[in-house]
Amino acid sequence: MSIEGVAGESRAERKERTRRAILDAALDQLAETSFDSLSLRQLAKAVGIVPTGFYRHFATLEELGLALVEESFGTLRELIREVRRSDLVPDLLIDRSVEVLAEQLDAHTAHYRFIARERYGGSAVIRDAIRHELGLFERELVTDLARMPEIAHWGAADLHVLASLFVDLMVSASGELVGPRAEQPGRRREVIETLRNQGRMIVVGAAGWQPLSS
Amino acid sequence: MSIEGVAGESRAERKERTRRAILDAALDQLAETSFDSLSLRQLAKAVGIVPTGFYRHFATLEELGLALVEESFGTLRELIREVRRSDLVPDLLIDRSVEVLAEQLDAHTAHYRFIARERYGGSAVIRDAIRHELGLFERELVTDLARMPEIAHWGAADLHVLASLFVDLMVSASGELVGPRAEQPGRRREVIETLRNQGRMIVVGAAGWQPLSS
DNA sequence: CCTTTCAGTGAACATCCGTACACCGAAACT
């Protein structure tokens, strides 16, 4: 067995450990290929189990993908909670949000890359799962935005427009970190800097926005 | 031979016709999978040639992908030219741009889906090629924007922020058309409507923008 | 008319793929 045993470890603990190893190996492999060309055998080799062992944890590769989606959006929810905690005036809120996002991108690079890459990727099931989760995330954003006095009088359509802008920006920024060039130190700063200014510009737009009549 | 001959057709014409068939079959197949899991054999079968016949037109699959990138951005350049032709005031310009984009998305769905899907996709070569072309496109946009009197005094950094916003929006809108749900008639209108409002909101933001000091 | 070019052929290759199946050994349970 290539996954070495550990002294006092229950069967459930061990299973969970292997499961984690599979998820991590998948995220690692997904840095270089897209999900729908993910190889179960290479995955198993990286984990240190035999190919068939995979099925003890996931019924199909697709199920693995959905688990990754779930996990990735878990970290995204961390983000929104993190930002919500700091109750700031709008001007500083963008800066703070971008700051938190930058931290998250560092801490969970593989997850955010996965979302950016598979959002419009080749697997319909995963694509739809991500679309669904991004929809939920956008709604959370909408309820947060609706609480802000400056735009309290906006309609649902206006809030959707604004929130979807932020979501697109966030995913794009994540996507800019997928390549090998993302490792260039200057590159990351540049992406973050652009993102911050984009956010600011949108906030200015929101401030001067005439709510839609409909 | 599965590609039937045509009466008065030179050898070069015929070769070009097969090449087109390969590109089209690839675009067709890329509606369902991502590029890096594209199958040369399935491709050949769809075209009606034997697998090895492919190599008469492209040295590798990668080269095919680069040809698709080039072709896709050809249609994108059509778009910008189309918009540039109609010299409008800023208010109407967004509406007109979105209108033209909507037409282009209809006429060249496969190309735009390809760009959206592979922008952050699994093939590094194609990803970089798309990034490069999007960079060029953004620069074109910048020079166009710089001609507008309202923002003539902006610096390069400001123009970059604005242009990259538009580029992200455009690609996102393209990406929303990848799935099977894109065929729902209401869905398309909704995407376009959202895009138009996003564009308007950004224009409002640009109008009130205080240029960066640096 | 004779020669060259070359798009498309077809067989053969080694390699990788997902997964079905019977099996094992130790942890968990009774």
Next chain:
DNA sequence: AGTTTCGGTGTACGGATGTTCACTGAAAGG
């Protein structure tokens, strides 16, 4: 102590993959 559960093993299978090579037949060129 005896039995069951179950994570991981190893073999084996049929099928798909990209690429090689020598070949063909008709169009192009002399």
